[in-house]
Amino acid sequence: MVKVVSPLIPSLITILALTKDVLAQNNAENCILQLPTNPLTAEGLSTPFILVKGSCDQNNPNHRVFVEATIFDPNTKTFSVYLPLVINEGTQPAIEPVVPTLPQNAVVSLWVRAKANSITLTGSTQTCVEASCNAPAFFSAVQAADEGQGIIIPHVGYDKMGRPCPTTRFFGVIARTTYLQTNGGQFAQATEANRNALKQFTEISSGSDNVRKSAFSERALGCTPLQAPSMMEQGVMLSSMALNELFNNQPSLNKANTYRRGGRKHSTGGNFRKRSSHSSGSGVDCLAVANIPPPAVDIDNTTVNTKFGPLSAVDRELVRKVRLATLWELPMAREATQRAELRKVKQISAAIEAQHVFLDAAVDGVVQQMVIDMPTEPNTLQKCFIADIQAQSGIDYDMTFVKWLRFAHGQVFESIATVRGTSQNTVIRSFAETANMFVLGHMQLLESTGLTQSLSFPAPPPVKKPVKKPSRPTEPPA
Numbered sequence: 001m002v003k004v005v006s007p008l009i010p011s012l013i014t015i016l017a018l019t020k021d022v023l024a025q026n027n028a029e030n031c032i033l034q035l036p037t038n039p040l041t042a043e044g045l046s047t048p049f050i051l052v053k054g055s056c057d058q059n060n061p062n063h064r065v066f067v068e069a070t071i072f073d074p075n076t077k078t079f080s081v082y083l084p085l086v087i088n089e090g091t092q093p094a095i096e097p098v099v100p101t102l103p104q105n106a107v108v109s110l111w112v113r114a115k116a117n118s119i120t121l122t123g124s125t126q127t128c129v130e131a132s133c134n135a136p137a138f139f140s141a142v143q144a145a146d147e148g149q150g151i152i153i154p155h156v157g158y159d160k161m162g163r164p165c166p167t168t169r170f171f172g173v174i175a176r177t178t179y180l181q182t183n184g185g186q187f188a189q190a191t192e193a194n195r196n197a198l199k200q201f202t203e204i205s206s207g208s209d210n211v212r213k214s215a216f217s218e219r220a221l222g223c224t225p226l227q228a229p230s231m232m233e234q235g236v237m238l239s240s241m242a243l244n245e246l247f248n249n250q251p252s253l254n255k256a257n258t259y260r261r262g263g264r265k266h267s268t269g270g271n272f273r274k275r276s277s278h279s280s281g282s283g284v285d286c287l288a289v290a291n292i293p294p295p296a297v298d299i300d301n302t303t304v305n306t307k308f309g310p311l312s313a314v315d316r317e318l319v320r321k322v323r324l325a326t327l328w329e330l331p332m333a334r335e336a337t338q339r340a341e342l343r344k345v346k347q348i349s350a351a352i353e354a355q356h357v358f359l360d361a362a363v364d365g366v367v368q369q370m371v372i373d374m375p376t377e378p379n380t381l382q383k384c385f386i387a388d389i390q391a392q393s394g395i396d397y398d399m400t401f402v403k404w405l406r407f408a409h410g411q412v413f414e415s416i417a418t419v420r421g422t423s424q425n426t427v428i429r430s431f432a433e434t435a436n437m438f439v440l441g442h443m444q445l446l447e448s449t450g451l452t453q454s455l456s457f458p459a460p461p462p463v464k465k466p467v468k469k470p471s472r473p474t475e476p477p478a
Helices: 006-023 135-147 192-198 209-221 241-245 253-261 286-290 313-339 343-367 380-390 394-422 426-447
Strands: 031-035 049-051 065-073 078-082 086-088 107-114 119-123 178-181 187-189 202-205 304-306 309-311
Touching (some): 065 241, 107 119, 107 135, 107 241, 178 192, 187 192, 309 426, 313 343, 313 394, 313 426, 343 426, 380 394
Parallel strands (some): 031 119, 049 086
Antiparallel strands (some): 031 049, 065 078, 304 309
16 A cells, blocks of 8 residues: 655654644643753753753653753854753752863853743843843844854755745744753753663653754755754754754744843733634625626536546545645735734644645645646635634634634545545545544644634534335235
8 A cells, every 4th residue: 555645754743743742731830940040151051951840740741841052153153052051959960061162252042942831940030031141242242243144044945846944033943952951850951871881771852843843844844953062072063943943044033032031932822702703804704605606618527647647537526625725824824923812823824734734745746646637825714714813803803813714624634535536536535534633633723722613613514314115005905
């Protein structure tokens, strides 16, 4: 059997795991991380950062906190990366961290990531804003060097399909910080020397948009993240949040400015109110558009024989529907990561955007093997959805975004089930299974926001009543 998405299977597993992470409800509310004295110096970086007892536990996968430092040398105009160690309060590192050798006049930035809903920094936090430290000075130094043409930030590049590689600036897919955990609950930096010394350990890694970028883009799409030498061991290159942000590509200004301020946006709550209207910003009723019969055109209902089995009109239509979904849902999910009011909506939008990149790659895999005419722009109904979402702001934006994406996913989900149950084409059946995983995951993500309403769900198909056969008349008694 030919598996269309076989090159993507490791990434698909990771994507589904990320969906589960977004849906998880057992993350700690707030972790408190104590920074060492002078955290931007070599001594400070190599002093363990302390996870305060009673707030979070580094041994708990839902509580873990990770720190990374990106260093810019203004003299040589080069970068390097160092990963400070985080340990629980009252414990000692399994192996003492490496003391880095910082260049003269080095500009050091710190970035903190946590599995908890929020992170509070204590200790020497004079240069810190929310979850990063010294970020404005770092980006200012890099910008000054770049304007002097002394530093070259490479273009983000293009994937295997000729599209720009995803970057952190779009929240779509964003470097991974890794520590070694011993069976006794101690931690060490993830260097080869420490691996050899500890013998028995578990690698733990941060989960973030950066993981998606490095893991998904590099393996499946042929994209390579910007990397710099590790200050913990020679011959090792590492990526980082700051380096990913420096890629020369069209920026998302909201995110770029957020990073340069050194923090993450915190959404504020509001009064949730249901919108009674389902019209777009231009006054068009999107549900009315959905009920308009398609134009009368010659539809190719023929079945084509391929080496993978018969390719029916219904098979081809599913592939087109999935491409149509990506044409509008991917850019809208990307926009929602910046415009959404609620943090939860930003999170699920980032996951949906990242997954649509791979779903679109699966479509390309089918089209490369069998001839299917594909759409190049959203249809009339999808354009109505886009107009309605973009016309909103605040919580109304979030509710309209969730409403129409959940509505659209519900429509295509029925087609996926039909094709998986009826197709005789092995490639199409495999594609339907992939689409099913993604679309089901997206519906779960959208429903997890608590913003779905009655209009978020397509009307169920009518139940077909069985046709009763007329009973045979009985002969009258003689």
